[in-house]
Amino acid sequence: MPNESETIPSRRDLLSLVGSVAGSAAMYQAMTSLGFASESNYKGPIKLSGDPKGASVLVLGAGLAGMTAALELRAAGYKVQVLEFNSRPGGRNWTIRGGDRFTELGGATQTCGFEEGLYLNPGPWRIPYHHRALLDYCKRLGVALEPFIQLNHNALLHASNAFTGKPQRIRDVKADFQGHVSELLAKVTQQSKLDEAVSVEDREILLQALRSWGALDKNYAYKANLISADYRGYAKEPGGGLGAAPVAGEPINLSDILKSRLWRYLQNFALHQFQTTMFQPVGGMDMIGKAFAKQIGDVIQYDAKVIRIQQSDGGVTVSYVNSKTPSTPQIATAEWCVCTIPLSILGQIQIDVGPRMKAAIDAVPYSSSVKIGLQFKRRFWEEDEAIYGGISYTDLPIRQISYPSSGFNRNGRGVLLGAYVFEGANAYEFTSMAPADRVARAVEFGARIHPQYGAEFENGIAVAWHRVPFTLGCAGAWSEKAREEHYDNLCQIDGRIVLAGEHASYLPAWQEGAILSSLDAIKRLHDRVVRI
Amino acid sequence: MPMSRIESGKFSLALLTGALAAASLALIGSASPAADEERRSQGSLSTGFKFTESTGEQLFTNVCQGCHMPDGGGATGAGNYPSLAKDANLESGGYPVYVVVRGQRAMPPVGAMMSDDQVAAVVNYVRTHFGNQYQDTVTAEDVKRVRP
Numbered sequence: 034m035p036n037e038s039e040t041i042p043s044r045r046d047l048l049s050l051v052g053s054v055a056g057s058a059a060m061y062q063a064m065t066s067l068g069f070a071s072e073s074n075y076k077g078p079i080k081l082s083g084d085p086k087g088a089s090v091l092v093l094g095a096g097l098a099g100m101t102a103a104l105e106l107r108a109a110g111y112k113v114q115v116l117e118f119n120s121r122p123g124g125r126n127w128t129i130r131g132g133d134r135f136t137e138l139g140g141a142t143q144t145c146g147f148e149e150g151l152y153l154n155p156g157p158w159r160i161p162y163h164h165r166a167l168l169d170y171c172k173r174l175g176v177a178l179e180p181f182i183q184l185n186h187n188a189l190l191h192a193s194n195a196f197t198g199k200p201q202r203i204r205d206v207k208a209d210f211q212g213h214v215s216e217l218l219a220k221v222t223q224q225s226k227l228d229e230a231v232s233v234e235d236r237e238i239l240l241q242a243l244r245s246w247g248a249l250d251k252n253y254a255y256k257a258n259l260i261s262a263d264y265r266g267y268a269k270e271p272g273g274g275l276g277a278a279p280v281a282g283e284p285i286n287l288s289d290i291l292k293s294r295l296w297r298y299l300q301n302f303a304l305h306q307f308q309t310t311m312f313q314p315v316g317g318m319d320m321i322g323k324a325f326a327k328q329i330g331d332v333i334q335y336d337a338k339v340i341r342i343q344q345s346d347g348g349v350t351v352s353y354v355n356s357k358t359p360s361t362p363q364i365a366t367a368e369w370c371v372c373t374i375p376l377s378i379l380g381q382i383q384i385d386v387g388p389r390m391k392a393a394i395d396a397v398p399y400s401s402s403v404k405i406g407l408q409f410k411r412r413f414w415e416e417d418e419a420i421y422g423g424i425s426y427t428d429l430p431i432r433q434i435s436y437p438s439s440g441f442n443r444n445g446r447g448v449l450l451g452a453y454v455f456e457g458a459n460a461y462e463f464t465s466m467a468p469a470d471r472v473a474r475a476v477e478f479g480a481r482i483h484p485q486y487g488a489e490f491e492n493g494i495a496v497a498w499h500r501v502p503f504t505l506g507c508a509g510a511w512s513e514k515a516r517e518e519h520y521d522n523l524c525q526i527d528g529r530i531v532l533a534g535e536h537a538s539y540l541p542a543w544q545e546g547a548i549l550s551s552l553d554a555i556k557r558l559h560d561r562v563v564r565i
Numbered sequence: 566m567p568m569s570r571i572e573s574g575k576f577s578l579a580l581l582t583g584a585l586a587a588a589s590l591a592l593i594g595s596a597s598p599a600a601d602e603e604r605r606s607q608g609s610l611s612t613g614f615k616f617t618e619s620t621g622e623q624l625f626t627n628v629c630q631g632c633h634m635p636d637g638g639g640a641t642g643a644g645n646y647p648s649l650a651k652d653a654n655l656e657s658g659g660y661p662v663y664v665v666v667r668g669q670r671a672m673p674p675v676g677a678m679m680s681d682d683q684v685a686a687v688v689n690y691v692r693t694h695f696g697n698q699y700q701d702t703v704t705a706e707d708v709k710r711v712r713p
Contacts, residue, residue: 118643138632138640338643356643377671378644398673401631430610458611458678464631474610499631502642506671 185423215247399506
């Protein structure tokens with residue numbers, strides 16, 4: 034049925050479309066409503082009871098999935114060895130700081146020019162309060178957390194073709210949208226048009242609630258007055274002494290909000306994934322990877338590029354070469370193997386697994402994502418605009434500007450996340466640029482939201498995940514159909530090999546998914562080992 | 566691994582502008598990958614989910630080269646992006662059409678973000694560049710037939 038795609042978008046098209054129109058948050062919501070779970074099922078520290086009798090395990094990959102496996106299996110009495118492609122632990126759990134050099138596929142090298150203490154988390158950057166496994170490991174490993182500000186009412190929503198391109202305050206859009214909708218609903222309630230749905234008794238309570246929720250006046254109208262100003266802020270803030278009376282601002286009218294489509298960004302603050310409280314590790318996301326490595330770093334062999342994975346009745350044999358310099362293949366052996374290599378890479382490695390697992394490995398495309406960090410001479414967003422943390426959303430190709438959730442109210446330099454593009458055409462277009470161009474375009478677009486960019490910009494660094502040598506993409510992008518056909522086959526133990534990582538979870542691209550996948554994999558592996 | 570084309574990360578806007586100007590000059594009589602990247606970067610970006618570029622060259626430089634690189638030569642890290650240069654796999658036009666539309670292993674189905682005409686244009690471009698000289702062309706009809 035070749036014509037079907039013209040009229041009926043596939044679920045994947047639909048998701049990508051939602052993602053590009055409404056930002057990745059909307060996509061996550063759509064994914065949730067279309068059948069993805071987002072809640073962690075963590076039940077506390079894993080208990081691997083029973084004696085493995087010194088069985089050996091080779092873990093491939095020292096990201097969070099691999100290091101979780103290594104930590105827990107060693108604690109349970111296994112002999113553990115880890116092979117890692119990079120020269121550092123963490124994988125996508127990664128932070129770039131001043132002086133760090135990063136060479137992407139194609140050879141372009143960037144040296145980060147950030148001032149000491151400033152950083153970019155190119156991969157994961159925020160932790161929902163309900164990612165219980167990750168939070169538990171942070172606690173057990175002593176990783177200090179601080180709040181990650183997802184919603185800042187004073188940050189901005191921007192549509193290129195609305196309000197003559199002028200960004201609007203989130204508090205204005207939120208309060209005004211809520212106010213207008215409440216007014217409409219109050220009107221139909223009063224006109225008895227909801228009588229079938231709302232009992233007489235509830236009717237009065239609903240009207241009270243709409244007044245309270247929507248900042249309506251006693252006539253159930255949403256207007257410029259000190260009631261709405263209590264929600265949306267003031268045209269002139271209340272002060273002290275003479276002439277200090279507050280002045281209410283004029284709400285944006287409903288039609289303008291509707292046509293601007295700025296309402297679509299409000300779900301970024303309502304979605305379960307992004308509800309307060311969110312966290313970030315103090316000093317950078319890689320504090321988590323480093324904390325894992327402090328425990329099990331002695332068993333990690335870095336700079337090891339896996340080229341062949343063999344298994345037999347007796348065990349697993351993995352061939353690897355030095356990832357930095359050409360070398361003759363070396364061999365690592367163990368009785369069991371936990372392989373956390375991203376499917377984008379594993380699909381290219383010759384691996385002795387059955388056709389079902391092989392088909393599953395080959396069934397998952399890797400999504401495109403770009404993040405750009407920009408250093409400025411001063412924290413103008415705080416000094417000039419009173420924006421302390423949070424995220425501004427835009428329909429420009431940069432999609433988001435995120436303000437740092439640390440170092441508030443300080444003099445001196447600051448680093449913004451100047452672009453976070455996830456899937457859709459722009460992610461590929463940014464990836465296709467040279468790193469300096471990505472930064473230049475992010476500065477150019479960002480200046481339409483913050484004109485201070487021109488005078489204050491100093492330097493930047495851009496990470497395009499399809500150019501990242503150790504993943505060749507951002508994360509596994511399961512289609513509903515592929516998940517149905519292949520997901521269980523991917524997660525089953527195949528002989529002596531089990532796979533783990535965010536790609537083997539229902540929390541794609543989240544660190545929680547990597548850890549939960551790993552815990553589930555080693556639990557099943559351990560059950561098998563102690564039964565032998 | 567090619568030598569690094571750029572040692573950036575710490576540069577000023579002024580330097581950047583200079584670099585762009587230099588690249589424009591370099592374009593005269595040059596088809597270096599870096600110059601291609603610079604030239605493309607001055608173009609406009611797509612405004613929605615789908616790509617707005619129309620020619621095969623524009624599509625290649627804004628989509629394909631993200632992974633296959635400006636010279637089509639691919640790249641190697643923990644895994645590989647295959648080279649499209651002098652690529653015998655492109656002999657039958659149906660194969661690249663299928664891969665672009667349906668994706669293959671980790672490669673996303675980027676054709677889902679392109680019209681049939683765009684897919685045909687970029688496939689025809691790749692099949693006649695980077696040392697490939699396949700003169701038969703694929704059409705939008707060919708693309709339509711392999712849509713899922």
